[in-house]
Amino acid sequence: MLSTSPEFKANAARALEDPSLQKALTRTRPQHPAKRAAAKAGLPEFEALRDIGRDIKNHTLQHLDFYLETWAGNVEKSGGQVHWCSTADDARAAVLAICQRVGARTVTKGKSMISEELAINEHLEAHGIVPVETDLGEYILQIRGEPPSHIIGPAFHLNREDWEESFRKVHTDLPADRVFAERRDIMVEARTKLREKFLAADVGITGANFLIAESGSSVIVTNEGNGDLTQTLPRVHIVLASIEKVVPTLEDAMSLLRLLARSATGQDFSVYTTFSTGARRPGDWDGPEEYHVVVVDNGRSAMVGTEFQDMLRCIRCAACMNHCPVYFAVGGHSYGWVYPGPMGSVLTPSLIGIDKAGNLPNASTFCGKCESVCPVKIPLPKMMRHWREREFERHLSPQGVRSGLGVWGWLVQRPAVYRVLTQVAAWGLAKLGRRTGRLSSLPLAAGWTAGRDLPAPEGETFFARYARLQREGKL
Amino acid sequence: MSRDAILGAIRRGLKRGPLPEDQAFALRARLVGHPRHLTPARSIGTHAELVSRFVANVEKEFGTLTRVPDLAGVPGAVADYLAAQNLPTDFAMSPHPELTQDIPWHLRPMLQIRVGRAAASDLVCVQQGYAGIAETGTLMLPSAPERPTTINLLGDTAIVVLRASRIVGPYEDAWAWLRQRVDPVSGGFMPRNVMLVTGPSRSADIESVLELGAHGPRRLHIVLVEDAPAP
Numbered sequence: 001m002l003s004t005s006p007e008f009k010a011n012a013a014r015a016l017e018d019p020s021l022q023k024a025l026t027r028t029r030p031q032h033p034a035k036r037a038a039a040k041a042g043l044p045e046f047e048a049l050r051d052i053g054r055d056i057k058n059h060t061l062q063h064l065d066f067y068l069e070t071w072a073g074n075v076e077k078s079g080g081q082v083h084w085c086s087t088a089d090d091a092r093a094a095v096l097a098i099c100q101r102v103g104a105r106t107v108t109k110g111k112s113m114i115s116e117e118l119a120i121n122e123h124l125e126a127h128g129i130v131p132v133e134t135d136l137g138e139y140i141l142q143i144r145g146e147p148p149s150h151i152i153g154p155a156f157h158l159n160r161e162d163w164e165e166s167f168r169k170v171h172t173d174l175p176a177d178r179v180f181a182e183r184r185d186i187m188v189e190a191r192t193k194l195r196e197k198f199l200a201a202d203v204g205i206t207g208a209n210f211l212i213a214e215s216g217s218s219v220i221v222t223n224e225g226n227g228d229l230t231q232t233l234p235r236v237h238i239v240l241a242s243i244e245k246v247v248p249t250l251e252d253a254m255s256l257l258r259l260l261a262r263s264a265t266g267q268d269f270s271v272y273t274t275f276s277t278g279a280r281r282p283g284d285w286d287g288p289e290e291y292h293v294v295v296v297d298n299g300r301s302a303m304v305g306t307e308f309q310d311m312l313r314c315i316r317c318a319a320c321m322n323h324c325p326v327y328f329a330v331g332g333h334s335y336g337w338v339y340p341g342p343m344g345s346v347l348t349p350s351l352i353g354i355d356k357a358g359n360l361p362n363a364s365t366f367c368g369k370c371e372s373v374c375p376v377k378i379p380l381p382k383m384m385r386h387w388r389e390r391e392f393e394r395h396l397s398p399q400g401v402r403s404g405l406g407v408w409g410w411l412v413q414r415p416a417v418y419r420v421l422t423q424v425a426a427w428g429l430a431k432l433g434r435r436t437g438r439l440s441s442l443p444l445a446a447g448w449t450a451g452r453d454l455p456a457p458e459g460e461t462f463f464a465r466y467a468r469l470q471r472e473g474k475l
Numbered sequence: 476m477s478r479d480a481i482l483g484a485i486r487r488g489l490k491r492g493p494l495p496e497d498q499a500f501a502l503r504a505r506l507v508g509h510p511r512h513l514t515p516a517r518s519i520g521t522h523a524e525l526v527s528r529f530v531a532n533v534e535k536e537f538g539t540l541t542r543v544p545d546l547a548g549v550p551g552a553v554a555d556y557l558a559a560q561n562l563p564t565d566f567a568m569s570p571h572p573e574l575t576q577d578i579p580w581h582l583r584p585m586l587q588i589r590v591g592r593a594a595a596s597d598l599v600c601v602q603q604g605y606a607g608i609a610e611t612g613t614l615m616l617p618s619a620p621e622r623p624t625t626i627n628l629l630g631d632t633a634i635v636v637l638r639a640s641r642i643v644g645p646y647e648d649a650w651a652w653l654r655q656r657v658d659p660v661s662g663g664f665m666p667r668n669v670m671l672v673t674g675p676s677r678s679a680d681i682e683s684v685l686e687l688g689a690h691g692p693r694r695l696h697i698v699l700v701e702d703a704p705a706p
C-alpha cells in the first residue's frame with residue numbers, strides 16, 4: 001500500500017471537513033471506552049493479566065530466534081510448510097508461487113493487516129488471480145477500492161447508505177428495486193454472495209493472531225466465522241504471519257487471548273478462536289490438503305534491540321486507537337498507511353521509514369490514554385517522542401518548527417531572560433484579553449486559536465506567583 | 476536464505492549468536508512444562524457452580540441451551556427445538572459414536588439424519604461437544620474423523636450435544652485433556668483444527684451495530700446432558 005502519511009496534516013484537514021466521516025466517528029467514539037470498561041469489570045484480574053501479557057511477549061522477543069525455529073520445526077512435523085520471507089517482495093512472490101502451482105483462479109481471504117501491508121491483493125490481481133475479501137468490512141472496502149480505516153472495524157467509517165449503494169452497484173444479478181429495510185438485510189446479502197465465493201475458491205489466505213511454538217499452530221480470532229470458512233473449504237490454506245506473532249505455549253496464548261477480545265471489542269471472548277496445525281489428516285472429512293505459513297519480517301527484526309522493540313509486543317487489539325482523541329477527530333485514513341492511531345504512529349515509521357511517515361509521531365496530544373489501555377503495556381507516547389527526536393536529528397522536521405525549538409532552547413538556558421520575556425508576555429496578554437478574559441486570535445498561534453479561544457493570563461507568571469506566595473508565607 | 480537472514484538479524488539485535496545450550500535447555504524445559512499463568516476467579520468453583528456459570532455465559536453471548544437428564548433426552552430436545560424455531564427436521568450430524576450410537580434417535584422418527592460432513596445447503600448441523608469452558612461459555616470443538624469442522628460452520632443453525640461432565644472452569648483445563656492425545660501424524664497432541672466457539676456468528680461492521688449470523692451459524696443451541704456426578 002502506498003503511503004500518504006507525509007500528508008497527514010492535509011489528510012486530517014480534509015477529514016475534519018468530511019460530514020459523513022464525522023457522523024461515523026461521532027457514532028462510534030463513545031462506544032469503545034464503555035465496552036472495554038464493562039469487560040474489564042468482569043475480570044478483576046485484568047490489570048495483573050496486563051503485566052503477565054507484557055512479560056510473555058518480552059520473554060518471547062528476548063528469545064525470538066529460538067521460538068521461531070521451534071515453531072517452524074513443529075509446523076513441518078505436522079505436515080505444514082514454512083516460507084521465510086525477509087521482505088514484502090519475497091512474501092508476495094511466495095504467495096503467488098503457491099497460488100500458481102495449484103492453478104488457483106480465485107482466492108478467498110480472511111481479515112489480515114499484514115496482507116494489507118504486503119498489498120497481496122494487487123499482486124494477485126496483476127497475475128490474473130481474483131482475491132475476494134470475506135470479512136464483511138473488508139468486502140465492502142474491496143468493492144469501493146478503499147483501504148481499511150481501523151484494524152478491527154475496517155469499514156466503521158461508512159454509513160448504511162454507502163453499503164446499500166455499493167451493493168446495488170456490484171450485485172447486479174439481484175433485483176434493482178430490492179429493499180434494505182434493516183442492517184441485517186445488507187448482511188444477509190453479503191453472506192449469500194460470499195457463500196458462493198467460499199465454495200469456489202481454490203486457496204484461502206488468513207492472517208494469524210498468534211503462532212504457537214510448542215505445537216506449530218497458527219491462531220485466528222474472528223466474530224463472523226469468515227476466517228474459518230476461508231481456511232477450511234479451499235484445497236490450500238496459506239497463513240500470512242509476521243515474525244513477532246510467535247508465543248511459546250498454548251498457556252501463553254490463552255493469557256493473551258483473555259486480554260485480546262476485552263481490549264478490542266469489549267467481548268469476554270471472540271466468537272471463533274481457531275487453532276490450525278498442518279493439513280488434513282487421514283480420515284478427516286474436511287480441511288485443506290496443503291497448509292503453508294508465509295512468515296514475514298519486513299522490517300521487524302531491525303526493531304529488535306532498539307528503543308522500538310516494545311512495539312513488537314502489540315497484539316493488534318486497537319484499544320489505543322479506540323481511546324485516542326486524535327484518531328477520533330480525524331479517522332484512520334488520515335494516517336495514510338495500513339496502521340492508524342497511536343500504534344500506527346509508532347509502527348509505520350519503523351516499517352516504511354521516518355522520512356515517509358514523519359508526521360505521524362506528531363499526531364498525538366500526549367494524553368497517555370493509549371498506554372494506559374494497552375493490554376501489553378506498550379509505552380506508546382515515549383516511543384512517539386523517540387521518533388520525534390530522530391526526526392529532529394535527521395533534519396526532517398519543518399523549518400518553522402526547528403527555528404521555534406531553537407529559539408525556545410536558547411531561552412530556557414538563560415533563565416533571567418526567559419523570566420523577563422514571559423513576564424512581559426503575560427502582562428501584555430492580560431491587557432489584551434482584559435475585557436472578555438479570552439483571546440480569540442494571537443500572532444504565530446493562528447492554528448491554535450482558529451479552533452478555540454486562549455484563556456487570557458492574569459498578568460503574573462508562574463514563577464512570579466510562586467515567589468510571591470512563598471514570600472507571603474502561603475506555601 | 477531468508478531464514479538465516481531473519482534469524483541473523485534478530486540475533487544481531489539481541490547482541491548474541493545462537494542461544495547457548497544451557498539457555499536453550501531452559502527454554503525447552505519451559506515448553507515441556509508449559510506453565511500456567513493466572514487462573515481467573517471466574518473460572519474456579521465446584522462443578523455445579525461451573526455448570527451454571529457456563530450456562531449463564533452461553534446465554535450472555537446469545538447462545539441458547541436445553542438441559543436433559545440423559546442421552547435418551549437428546550432426540551426430544553433436538554426435535555422440540557427445531558419445531559419451535561420453524562426449522563426443517565433433517566440435519567447433518569458428525570459421525571461421532573456418542574451421537575450415532577449412544578443416542579436413541581429412533582425415539583423421534585420424524586428426524587432425518589445425514590451422517591458426515593456438512594454441505595453448504597445444510598440448514599441445521601449437529602456436533603459433539605468435546606468440552607465446555609465455564610469461564611466464558613465457550614465450546615471446544617477439535618477436528619477429528621468423527622468431528623468434521625464443516626459441521627461447526629456451514630449450517631444456519633448449529634446444535635452441539637455436550638455432556639455436563641465435560642464442563643471445566645478455565646481454558647487450560649480443556650487443553651489439558653487434549654494434551655493427553657497422541658496424534659498419529661505429527662506425534663504431537665494437536666488435532667488439525669481446534670475451534671473455541673463462543674456464541675453464534677456475528678458482526679458489527681455495519682455502522683458498529685451488532686447483528687447475529689454473519690458467515691457462520693446464526694443460532695447456536697446447546698443440548699446439555701446432565702451426566703455430571705453430584706457435587
Ligand code: SF4
Pocket residue numbers: 263313314315316317318319320321343370373374375376377378
Ligand atoms: S499498541 Fe497496544 S493497544 Fe494498540 S493495538 Fe497494539 S496491543 Fe492494542
